[in-house]
Amino acid sequence: MKKPFWSIPALFLFVNLFGNSSFGQQVTPAAESAKGVYQYRQAAYDGIGKTYMGREISQVMGHLGAAWLERPEREQEERTDLLLEAINLKPTDVVADVGAGTGYFTFLMAPNVPKGKVLAVDIEQAMINDLNQTKKKTGFKNVEPVLGTITDPKLPANGVDMAIMIDAYHEFSHPREMMTHIVRALKPGGRVVLVEYRAEDPNVPIKPHHKMSVAQATKEMKAVGLSLKSVYRKLPQQHVLIFQK
Template sequence: MFINIFMTLTLVLAPTQIQADTNNNEAYYQIGEPSRDGIGKFYMGREISHVMGHLGAGWLERPKREREERTDLLLQNLSLKVTDHVVDLGAGTGYFSFPMALQLTSGRVLAVDIEPEMLKLIEQRKSADGVENIDVVLASERSPNIPDASVDVVLLVDAYHEFSYPREVMAGVVKGLKQGGRVILVEYRGEDSSVPIKRLHKMTQRQAKKEMSAVGLKWLRTDDYLPQQHVMVFTKI
């Protein structure tokens, strides 16, 4: 998962006040009073959540995760080609990286994360299991560090809502995608109050579509075969 190094300002600003983006001086983000589970930074009306750091690795690898989230169904329905180059963005412990690598007999997985501790866990498992088609990539809070026009699919599972700079990261994703490449965004259903996840760790389809459209991604479809999460598929226009 991505680690958030955005620091709460000593002076709490009103939600209507704008923080200009430091790269292009456009006003993308707002700073306001943080909620219990948020960082007080808002993007397109959504407060960015706190993150799960490397200390949460055990949660990502919990034995009942497959049963609760049906991660097996997600892996079966990614429609990967054996030659694809796939980014696991916010790879964490590599929970999805390793089974995807098995599917990509002539392709590769880029396990991308902002936490060196997570990437170290992936490297250790690669060595132990003899997996050769996973490359670890250290991202920054503003960039996924993906080479331009180099990947076919970018998978984000319960990670996007934690990005400190979602617009910049996703702009980097778009640059990294080949024409016609896909972004598969998996998030807990924000429309469903019965999903037992904190509000800021969920997203609605409407919000996700708005944010992906802002960086030039076109919504293709939303699959709801998982018990608690949307699987939202976008493509590079």
């Protein structure tokens, strides 16, 4: 079986090149440590030295990695068709794609919510520019790019049926703040979907801090009032974790 091109050592090079270009890890360690939410230590080679609930937050990928997000082989490597099946969108759903990047999955979801919309959230203006360009090219009027911040995705309160984060949550420099805002944005019965590379599987060729286990994700979502409802395991290397209030 052919390994994806980001396997060792390609991903090492990729994250080292682009790992500090996005989620703006300007932090105030003393203040955050005093609150007891985050702690700090010597950074691992693929981490930022900031920990949350025992997990070191990973380095991040920004606009310089846009070509990787849009690679032609992504559909087959990640089986995005199965991911669409797993999240079971309704035509009227309002979906927040948090950490949307170039909008690769945003524009796959858009046709499935013709009476709803996709809020494509990113914190980089360059990504928002890409999203707007693709929206113009594709003609999807139900896609709305949203410029968020490292602590707030800028979503409408009680206005979202589903918030999905695809290989993004583990990179959030302020996960507690981000998730608190996301939970507030959920409608009654709304869902949070995390798509993450499986930390439980040593054969998944991704750097350790860019993976998440079901147990760790469940613990972190519980801290903001969410409980695990289901786990979809049919993707080649990722699991799809679905949470609700």
